[in-house]
Amino acid sequence: MITIPPISYLKGNVEVPGSKSISNRILLLSALSRGKTKIVNLSDCQDTEIMLSVLKKIGIKFDLFKRNNFCIIYGNPNCFINCGKTDPTRLSFGNSGISIRFLTAILSISNNNVVLTGTKRMQERPIKQLVSSLKQGNAKIFYEKRYGFVPLKVIGGFHGGEIVLDSHISSQFLSALLIAAPLAPNSTRILVKKRIVSKPYIDMTLSMIRLFKVHIENYHYRLFQVNPNQKYVSPKFYCVEPDMTSASYFLAASAIKGKFIRINGIKKDSIQGDSKFIDIIRKMGANILWKEDYVECRKGELCGINIDANDVPDSAMTIAILALFARGKTIIKNMNHWRFKESNRIISMKDGLIRAGAYVEEKRNRIIIYPPEKFQQSKIRTYNDHRIAMCFSLLSLSNRTVIIDHPGCVNKTFPNFFQKLKEVSYR
8 A cells, every 4th residue: 555645736847658558559560560670768667568578478579778768679570470389379468458459469360379368357358349350350269268358369360351340348459450450461441330439549550550651541430441461661760759648647736736747748749649638627727838849737726527538548537536626517428448447447436536525426428526525535446457546646635645555556557656746746
């Protein structure tokens, strides 16, 4: 457990880690291309370590300089062929959904014999929609234990064709297909049924694929046309943007009680959809100064807001915390996909908000948050979910002590989060 005493105000510059989502994409795309790629500001989070560990196990070589968040990947697409040719290769992904979903798609193309597994929570997170879509393209994938969930045995055989994908649970299913399909021997048409959740992550994937000289036709996010036998070409150098969701906790804290918080490297042309968080908190009343390469936030009189969680996939949770300090109610809609994350975030978020003293209504695919008349002294259950831990640390701005259980869960994305918060906090 960690105890955070009340914070009077915040002041200072905060350096947040590189984006987890970008880091995992750039590592995989670099591994799939020939030649070396130099990556700077790579996230040092658990998910990135898992991706590197898996790439190493299948034969990808790299030089990692953790102290400087710098990595050189020596790409080799042949490493993704004939994995486990003699004996099955077993790859463990912890609770990294992005890594296991992306590698499931990539390893389904060529002849392989690989078992993909993860933690108990990972084995509760659905993967059926992705596996079903790959099987439509002739991939040989088998469930080792429970239908629809990992562990999986991946043999290969995906050749493209017409694929119908249900992407309402996770955008990572579609991103995984988009990364894998250009390598298939036949052209691929991906038909998307139902509304895509977290669409900004699809834009991120497409943007990074283009950087590697691979072409995909996008028809209004309902149909994607992919030519076969394409090759990923390394850009040679890539700088990972600061993680916008990690930045959101400090910007939100400053909107509540900040003299100022500045975060460098957050650009207006960011490929992270969560950069829209800045405009949302400005509408809520935060005082924002957003220049070309930094954003600065000062406290303001906050009011409730109505937002769509699909616009800010991860930082919508931070808005839920800001709602506790805002005048009037806040409505967050289209957050049903929260159920399938590191925890069931509808349950875990609602639990924490109620513990803080808020009144919360849960209606179909939306929650309505009414701020507390009086904050309660809170002991927050994180459900071993990094985002729950970081979100509810902001309750220390309510003149109350907050106790966070399992604080080590923040290692998944932001290992030194609590230290960074302490550095800019004044009591």
